[in-house]
Amino acid sequence: MSTKRKIRARWILRGLAVLVLFSCLLLAPCVVEIRNGEGYVYSAYQLRVLGSAMRMYHEHNGCLPPAVITDKAGRPLYSWRVALLPYVEADVVYREFKLDESWDSPHNAPLLAKMPRCFSVGGGGSSPPYATHYQVFVGPGTAFERGGLTWNDFPDGLANTILIVEAAEPVPWTKPADLNYQPDQPLPSLGGVHERPVKFLCYEIGRRPGFSACFADGSVRFIANPADETTMRSVITRNGGENVDLSKLK
DSSP: OOHHHHHHHHHHHHHHHHHHHHHHHHHHHHHHHHHHOOHHHHHHHHHHHHHHHHHHHHHHHSSOOOSEEEOTTOOEEEEHHHHTGGGTTOHHHHHHSOTTSOTTSTTTGGGGGGOOGGGOOOTTOOOOTTEEEEEOEESTTBTTSSTTOOGGGOTTOGGGSEEEEEEEEEEETTSOOOEEOOTTSOOOOBOOSOEEEEEETTEEEEEEEEEEEEETTSOEEEEESSOOHHHHHHHHBSSSOOOOOGGGGO
């Protein structure tokens, strides 16, 4: 090889080395993000777990669980979250519950400390011990308007109806407490747990407030907050007959 070709090859190698180094420095934040994860990413994963558990419950029982499990007299006992325990690999905790007693009975109250990880928003979200932000909507037209609903009761489409959402206020995870929705009243408070970063080449240039929601088809979306109210009401209900434009929730 001639001297000129050797010099040219040397410069090409040096250029490639500089390019690789520059690329590594540029993409370093991406690697850190993959390792550490964002709070909203963690929450979205847990919502997928809960959405899958809901679908398994439906498959095994022929319907969705009621938002509130009651005794024979109609008195509230505990939450749908307890009913999902066998479907989130928490059978041991489920078997410890006395299912004919309330969530805060002397026997069941200590089980609050055994909250499965899937009910924690994690990733920096702050909550009282053993409390969860993951709640469902109850009220006219919602997915948990009453017990015994099946996928056939979702004429608006599973992909257009919220099943589980991040509420602004956490509740003890076994307590039968969720979000009350009424068509003629303000929307329940949502979000405030995580913000979604706005990034350019993995570098954060801003934050977008919002909340994650699991839809009845198992998909999870991050919804900007404040969200378009008309669209939110249409995805909170399962049978409103609206023409849903999910792009308005981004």
